[in-house]
Amino acid sequence: MSQKINKLQCLTMAAFSLASFGVLGQAIVNIEDLRREGQVGFFANITASLDASRGNRDRDFSSIQLRFDNNSDETESFLILQESKRKSNGKPIDNSTFMHGRYVFIGDNLINWEIFAQYSENPFRNYNKRSVLGGGIRYELTPTARFGAGILQEDEVNLANQSKTTERLGFYLHNAFEIAENIYLQPTIYFQPSLNDFENDYKASMILALNFKVNEDFIIEMQYSSSHDSDPPLLAEKADESISTRFSYDLSRLWKD
Numbered sequence: 001m002s003q004k005i006n007k008l009q010c011l012t013m014a015a016f017s018l019a020s021f022g023v024l025g026q027a028i029v030n031i032e033d034l035r036r037e038g039q040v041g042f043f044a045n046i047t048a049s050l051d052a053s054r055g056n057r058d059r060d061f062s063s064i065q066l067r068f069d070n071n072s073d074e075t076e077s078f079l080i081l082q083e084s085k086r087k088s089n090g091k092p093i094d095n096s097t098f099m100h101g102r103y104v105f106i107g108d109n110l111i112n113w114e115i116f117a118q119y120s121e122n123p124f125r126n127y128n129k130r131s132v133l134g135g136g137i138r139y140e141l142t143p144t145a146r147f148g149a150g151i152l153q154e155d156e157v158n159l160a161n162q163s164k165t166t167e168r169l170g171f172y173l174h175n176a177f178e179i180a181e182n183i184y185l186q187p188t189i190y191f192q193p194s195l196n197d198f199e200n201d202y203k204a205s206m207i208l209a210l211n212f213k214v215n216e217d218f219i220i221e222m223q224y225s226s227s228h229d230s231d232p233p234l235l236a237e238k239a240d241e242s243i244s245t246r247f248s249y250d251l252s253r254l255w256k257d
Contacts, residue, residue, distance in 0.1 A: 032174040032186070032188050033186055033209050033211070033221070035076075036071060036076070036078075039071055041252075042068075042069065043070075043071075044066070044067070044069075044251040044252055045066070045250050045251060046064070046248070046249050047067070047246050047248040048063065048064050048247050049061075049064075050062050051245070058088070058089050059086075060086070061085070062084065063082060063083070064084075065082040065083075065246075075104060076103075077104065080099065080100040080101075082096075083097055084098075095121075096120065096122040097121045099118065099119045100118045102114060104138070110139060111137055111138070112138045112139075113138075114136055114138055114148075114150070116134060117131075118132040118133075127159065127236070128158065129156070130154070130155070130156045130157075132153070132155075134151055134152025134153065135150055135152075136150015136151060144176045145173070145176075148173075148174075149169070149171050151169055154168055159233070167194070167195045167196070168192045168194055168195060169195060170191075171190070171191045172191070173189045174186070174188040182213040183210070183212055184211045185209070185210055188206070188207045190204065190205045191204045201230055201231045203227070203228070204227065205226065205227035205228070206226050207225045208223070208224045210223075217249055218249050220245070220247055221246045222246075223243070223244050224241075226239070226240075226241045
C-alpha cells in the first residue's frame with residue numbers, strides 16, 4: 001500500500017512541476033483553502049507561484065502572497081496580501097494587487113458569523129479597481145464540508161474608469177477529501193447574484209485545488225479555476241479559466257521553536 005502511495009506522490013509532484021510551465025491565467029486566491037479553523041494562536045504563511053513559457057515569445061507570471069491569522073476560542077481573523085506580476089519578453093506588462101480581511105465570530109450550533117472586506121487592482125481581468133464589503137454566516141455541514149451565505153456590496157471601476165456599484169447575495173460550498181496519504185482534493189463553488197437583477201447579473205466560479213502536504217510546514221498546491229461573469233467589465237470575456245501551481249510555507253514555526 002505504501003508503495004502505491006509513494007508512486008502516486010511522485011506522479012503528483014511531476015504534475016505540479018509540469019503545470020508550473022504551462023500556465024496562462026493568474027492564480028486565484030481561494031479563501032476556504034487556507035483557513036486555520038479550530039487552531040488557536042497567531043500564524044503566518046507565505047505562498048509563491050511562478051509560471052513561464054518559452055518559444056516565439058517569452059512569458060512570465062509570478063505571484064507572492066502573505067497570510068496572517070490570529071485565532072482564539074471565541075473569534076478567528078485573517079488578512080491576505082497578494083502581489084502578482086506579468087512579463088512578456090522580459091518587459092513588465094501588468095501588476096495586480098489583492099487584499100482580503102475577514103473576522104469570524106464563533107457561534108453555537110455549528111454556525112459562525114463573518115464580516116469581510118476585500119480590495120483588488122487587476123488589469124489581468126480588465127478592471128482597475130474592485131472593492132467588496134459584506135458579511136454572513138458559515139455553517140458546518142459535515143466535519144469537512146462548509147456552506148456560506150451572506151450579502152455584500154461590490155464597487156468596480158473598469159479600464160475606461162467607468163464605475164459600477166452592485167449589491168449581491170453570496171453563496172459558497174466547500175469540501176475537502178483525502179484521496180491518498182498527504183494528498184487532498186478541495187473543491188469550492190461560489191455564486192453571487194445581483195439583488196436587483198438576479199437572473200441577468202451574477203458571478204459564479206468553481207475552484208478545484210489539489211494539495212500535496214510535503215511536511216507540517218510546506219504544501220504544494222495545483223489549482224484549476226473556472227469563472228463566469230454574466231455582466232463583465234468593458235472588453236472582458238464572460239468566461240475565464242486558469243491553472244496555477246503554488247508553493248506554501250508556514251512561517252509560524254520560526255518564532256515558536
